[in-house]
Amino acid sequence: METAAANRKTVTMKVRRYVMPEHSEKNYINQEKGLKSWLLTRDHKRIGLMYFMTSAVVFFVAGLLALTIRLELWTPAKTIIDAQTYNEIFTLHGTMMIFFFLVPAVPGILGNFLIPLQIGAKDVAFPRLNLLSYYLYLMGVIFTVVTILTHGVDTGWTFYAPYSIKSTAAVIPMTTGIFISGFSSILTGLNFIVTIHKLRAPGLTWGKFPLFVWGIYGTSIIQILATPVLAITLALVVMERVLHVGIFDPALGGDPVLYQHFFWFYSHPAVYIMIVPGFGIIADLIATFSHKRLFGYWFVAISTLAISFLGFLVWGHHMFVAGQSMVASIVFSLITFMIGIPTGIKIFNWLATMYKGSIRLKVPMLYALSFIFLFSIGGFTGVMLGALSVDVQLHATYYVVAHFHYVMFGGMVIALLGGIHFWWPKMFGKMYSETMARVSWFLIFVGFNVTFFPQFILGAKGMPRRYYNYLDQFQSLHQLSTVGSWILALGFFVMLGYLLHSLIKGEKAPANPWDARTLEWMTSAPPPTENFSYTPVVIHGPYEYQRPISEFQLGLINNDHHGGEEHEIEAPSGSPEMANA
């Protein structure tokens, strides 16, 4: 029996244990049938699946574009495509991966599916808005496809003025698609913030929910504050092209560096939008597979907010050689160094969690460990790029390309893969082949490093990014990188294979295959549409593995039940039970 501290407001509630069935006959997937029930769903879990399918297609197409880039770079001159096409392909690869995969996917798939489950709610605060978010995302993706099919865009994903103003390419449809998708991002962030504030189960205080919830909360704050600035920036580019307003175009007396300020004010925090949920996933994975309480819960939670905040103050580190004043460059460089601190705090806390833990090297844990290694490399090289004099040499070289792939792919995509493998049994009620998953993980880990580590060397030796031709001396490293991309691709094909097999013929998953303690594992696999058949009541933190599972299955007593153990729990602020107490 948990007793609260003397100075905290507590409310006594009658609870009893509810055991959800391991498998639900009627679950969120089969409960309502027909295309219309999916297309007009308000169920956060179905919406999560729709995001999954769409973003998987985007990742696949953008991945093919990457393979094409690497194939073209096999030889110094033209290999398979011409220079103009090459520019269009890397622009599309970057735009799709950033705006249509990394930014929307983790909040869209795992955030949507898990947040209500992890906080014991029936759905997000605004389910219809959630569906709208998905359709806005889909519209953004369709605009991109239209752009590919009609003309292509060759400005790079950064759309720098003045080229984005002058280029004859399809800048306007592309930026419109991103604008629409940005709206999706804003509405999703809005939904999650209100959900986390308002819909938590009784007893679930801010210190008790899983770190994944903190991750989504941090990301949502960034989405709200940063995305509108991108929106106005893209709108201004369109205005510049159509009406020649002269804000960014130097030919008219505008300032192209101002474009960069506005663009990076969003796009730097955007990288934190991309990675912060990953931090949350990794914390949950490490705690679960070390079977040990997360070390320094509040340090990890607050450092998430610190990164979200500091991430807004470093954007100029993309502009050290753009003509920015020395004063600004120094300030940006200093804050860029500082942002390594909360990140480092996280990594040390995760390692401390593992120390003397009971470690199980299941596939999600393999991904979590890979994350720590790969993201550390990415993070260190980021700090190196933040040093002014070093950046003069390395800006716009392959060093930068390697850095951001290590953090975005080696960090976020790896974390996403870990999360998918962790929550797959809950989402689909099926297990996957552990052996094939290990094979795939190995191919991806090796393939990733073979692809991108040589790029650090290429960059340091002076190979510029986005170049179609290159000097002969760089060829062997380019070829090594290309071979790596094939190994990576193979790893993903293996993954597609065993995951599809799991859906069709996989062994039925138990409700809690990993012996975890957070609320999503206390319901069936897959969950029923209403998530829980009772109102969950939380009395312990999310990583209390020494407590029996029965203490995590408590719920408010329905009117038609009598008796049940009485527990004294802390009712959180905003909890409806406070009003009734």
Next chain:
Amino acid sequence: MEAQGHHITSVKTLLTVATALIILTIITVIFGYLNFPPPYNVIAAIGIAVVKASLVAMFFMNLYWDKKFNALILVISIIFLSALVGITMLDTMFRHAIIPTFTAG
């Protein structure tokens, strides 16, 4: 004055605030003709605008009686907007030339 926990602002309060806003608007326009020396012209004009905006936020948008968190949302958005403007100006105000040019050689 309460219905189901919602605060109902009285008509009198609303009319008073509206009157204040109109008076402040008239003052702003008059200031336009008075030609104060910079920077006082900017401080006066923006200062009055801030007072007006605060009146609207507190009494028309009910922040005076509302949960503090909603006011915090407003304040945070303004802080981040200030960061955008302020830090960008660390660049724009300290350049050698307004639009950077690079000479050959």
Next chain:
Amino acid sequence: MADAVAESSHGHDKHVFHHFVDAHQQFDASKMGMWIFLATEILFFGGLFAAYIIFRSWYPQTFVEASDSLNRAIGGINTVVLIISSLTMALAIHYIQRNDKGKTILFLGCTWVLAATFMVIKGFEWSEHFSEGMYAGKAYAYTGVTASHAYIFYSLYYLMTGLHGIHVLVGMGLITWLMIKTKRGQFSSDYFTPVEITGLYWHLVDIIWIFLLPLFYIVA
């Protein structure tokens, strides 16, 4: 047998969605959601305010001269129009909270008319500017202000008041929808959340104009 406890407390209230415990929680959540949306609007317009501040800091004299070409009295009148529209919007919310649907529709209607007045005045203003050659950017052809980079003042003027105008039009659409739903009896003192949150949106539109006035009309 989901949520028997919660159901019994709000089973009669058809406006409360099942994932909320009660109407109060839903209302609070909707308000919080709208405030978050307003924060995004502040950052959205904020980008343009940032551009204004930066260009004005570069070309202060140009802004002073160009501002004189705008009609201060019209700017002031339009400001008063919007302030009164905020008042009528707040009154509409006051009366729906008192369950007086007639007065609610009246004041929503007044808000709509004032918004339309604002747009008409703006329309006249703009067409007068165009007739004198005050266009944005490259097309700038006004001979009255010849300071360097004069066009940038007008570019920002049209962009910012234009974006603001689009928000006024959207607001008018929302108010129309509210009037229809009030007439149909779908709002009452028990449930008026859409009126409340549309009101918040409308007041922000007013606040933005409150800042646009000194920025463009009162640069002395």
